Amino acid sequence: MNDCTSKEKKFSDVVIPRILNYLKIVQQLEKNNKTNILSEEISRMTNTSAVLVRKDLANFGKFGQPGTGYDVSRLKNYLLDIIGGKEMSNLAVVGVGNLGSALLNYKGFEEEGLKFVAAFDKQEGKIGKICGNVIVEHIDNIGESIKRNNVHIGIIAVPSDVAQAVAGTLVESGVYSILNFSHVALSVPPEVTLRNVDLAIELKALRYFSVNR
């Protein structure tokens, strides 16, 4: 097989972030007009063993050149196919504090297929303000706004004590993909895909691995 045959294949939670890292790197290389890359180089840039890089990539079909390496733009396109990064995803942020603002103002999401289409807060002073490319709406508008803007992914960037309520509202409004930045364990129905980014846990994990090495 010489084509990308693995669109049906499901990849695990270990593999996907790794592949997304490979993608990040080849996109970077393409911008710098590099046309070829070795598994050895990808390995160094991602802290992944070179064999594992090759194994991962070989999963999708063989598009490496023995003795030469991988063609950067070809690799990029295959990875995008697999990851589904070619269509735009519409994002909504709930909570326009510092974290919410950081997300909304981040340049570069859009060229990665991620687009903010709505933002919500309950603080009157923030409603109607422009943040990034969107106008902040009142949190009571979530239901209506999410349908109007065809939101795919909801991002929870509110204080912990209201995070669960916001999650409920998002789900009711039909958002089945949630990224949770709050420091509480959310409970959502099984059909919802939930991913947590807990900054305290990241810091503590880092601390653990610095000490225990």
Next chain:
Amino acid sequence: MNDCTSKEKKFSDVVIPRILNYLKIVQQLEKNNKTNILSEEISRMTNTSAVLVRKDLANFGKFGQPGTGYDVSRLKNYLLDIIGGKEMSNLAVVGVGNLGSALLNYKGFEEEGLKFVAAFDKQEGKIGKICGNVIVEHIDNIGESIKRNNVHIGIIAVPSDVAQAVAGTLVESGVYSILNFSHVALSVPPEVTLRNVDLAIELKALRYFSVNR
């Protein structure tokens, strides 16, 4: 064995975040004056199977009561021992944009053993301002300030194009634990523990798992 014997034991990258989640939950429960918890409940709150919860906990010695469950405050203390969460870690943030400010202003890190002691930016308007509990210093002060403040962990919250340079400065200044929020692959010497939180990758992973379920 009935004691916590596993201080020497090293846990993997899969296990540690899970344990930190257990800890988060028992800390929460303790605040709510709950004194006892079943593996079944921890399971529901963390999306981890109950057997796995018991296996994880049994790693540290048996402190569950068959037929009854776990004593919350005893469990908390053991987990803190294992994770090393009893000493305070000093943190420094480089880049006081929205993300840096979000971190500096987050209430609750301190009671988790994480304390911000320094913040840096290169934008003149920000220098000298108070953010959270620290005064923002110029980025040129990193070397001196890090020694003065005994920084353990450096957090990179600057734009991608300067992230590598900042990483270099941190390492030169003696910071060997780095949490990187920028969207580039940093290269650091092997003695440095580096952990990456890439928001674009989190969003893309979430998208992948929403579609492929």
Next chain:
DNA sequence: GCGTGTGAAGGGTTTCACAGCA
């Protein structure tokens, strides 16, 4: 009886060693 603790089985992931191709 109920819930924890644990050896054994099962499944998945990573490494090893080497085959194959430019």
Next chain:
DNA sequence: TGCTGTGAAACCCTTCACACGC
């Protein structure tokens, strides 16, 4: 010769089934 691709082995992680203790 150099680098990719791949079966086999090793390793780790998770689940299963059940023993044990309150």
